Amino acid sequence: MFGRRPLLLSAAALAAPAPLRAQGAGWPSRPVRVIVPYAASGGTDILARAIGEALRPSLSQPIVVENRAGAAGVVGSEVVARAEPDGHTLLVVVSTHVMNRYHLPSLPYDPIRDFTPIAMLTRNTMMLVSGANQPFDSLRSMIDHAKRNPGRVGTGSTEALSSFIGQELARRAGVEMPDISYRSGGQLMNDIVAGHLPSGWTSTVSVMPHVGTGRVRVLAASTATRSAYFPDAPTPQEEGIRDFDLSGWVAMLAPPRMDPALAAQIGGAVQRVFDDATFQQRLVALGVERDFRPAPALLEAMQRDDRIWAAAAQAGHIRPQQ
Template sequence: MIPSRRSLLLAAAAALAAPAPLAAQGAWPSRPVRLVVPYAASGGTDILARAMAEALRPSLPQPIVVENRAGAAGVIGSETVARAEPDGHTLLMVVSTHVMNRYHLPSMPFDPIRDFTPIAMLTRNTMVLVAGSAQPFDSLRGMIDYAKRNPGRVGTGSTEALSSFIGQELARRAGIETPDIAYRSGGLLMNDIVAGHLPVGWTSTVSATPHMQTGRVRILAVSTGTRTPFFPDVPTAAEQGVSDFDLSGWVALLGPPRMAPALVEQIGGAVRRVFDDATFQQRLVTLGVERDFRPAPALLEAMQRDDRIWAAAAQAGHIRPQQ
């Protein structure tokens, strides 16, 4: 049966009125995706970003290009994404300090929660206390005793607000003075640990792992309440006399504000498929990364929970804005 002119017009009108599928609205990605890492190259977040971008490449029609925009504890690169178009072609990979910064920095040009779109939490960020093998202590207890005998001489490296807070919170609880020494990335911090220029430093398992076969680095403690599977022989701070010490962070993928829910789901789904892949999971283990994938709603909940924790710490005077 040949359709009438009237039925063809009605069908065309119905097609125009129906919502267009996502692909018809503009497939993602239609051009290379810019993944901003607001920290220096060679750190743990940068390593993870490049591994994820490489793993996503076979499943996407366009590459993901990692761009390091370090400075101001991650604020410079993050602001770039906060002002970007919400089309999924500019994304941000940050650590949990992204939320903590509002209590650590004197001012910020954006709200770390409201001015970004949560896409997915990726990993748990267990911090480890590292020291060069030439240092005159081989345990956290030994480091504390040495610091008590030598006030102010055990500088503690950090790379952002969380590792800085962990170092100073440990010093506060142990009754020692360990000046905070800021680094732009875990890679730079580890270089000075290996060279013997820095006594100790708090950094991620990702930054520490490549140096563990050299024999020039020791891990004195982990920041969490349980031991990390990557260094199961390393005791926690609590096991070494610093009671109830349990601090860790996360790495997450964010986008600009006002991203469409369907686009968030599409990007999050692509990333989840990579993180569910057995080969990629083994890559994470090799890198020293602890997988902790959570979709957008769970990431938002974690960010809001962290915000309450850091607000309480700031109110108690345990976090003070930089001058």
């Protein structure tokens, strides 16, 4: 269900900025929980733990990353939506946090109104991957194989965005490719490597550990431009899928009604981590696309996404799960 694993620092821990000079009204006065509403070992979990390690030397209290997976991120997000806005419970979530209101039949919170934005952290380009033992080695050959075998080439996904990307690609290509849901990118990649899953869309972070093993093929990026981490993988537009450009983000949120000064203090601490050269090198090693934006820009992005997904739902391209 979920795990609770405190971060253990070592001599190899990430370098971090100098300790914070101002701690506001005693923040933090106890350990800070960072809720990741997905299973361990996925890209969001890996990023959250890297941030936690980098933050730890500058704070007076431990950072504890806690996985609360379930219901496409809703279980863990609800914990934060109902927590005290004192800075001791935070959330690291992907952009489907907003999309879920159109993908799921109901939500126990409003994904924008019931959270305090802290910062956007990274861009989340999705990569289409398959095992080296599959009978296709490119996006075009996968589509052709799927046309010859309707319903036999499933695409794995880990949340609403990767599910939408897979189904939107299939819709535009005119093929039937069933969506297969996973709890994390790590689990999806394990099945790709083992040959149990024909293909899947997941983050660059989840794919990166498998590069060079010879057991995984990276077939395409989800965006209009190629990924800097996988420059040999074409875009769907290059393969004839016009105007295909979809990506997400990872952000840090807090409970609603947080004091703006405290939210700014937390956001500033995170920004100092993201501005640190050593941490930026760590992100590159993980395959993370840095895209730090402060709270106002995050809120603007969330509101923009909400309009995009509302239009997609109205057009019938997103249908609530039954």
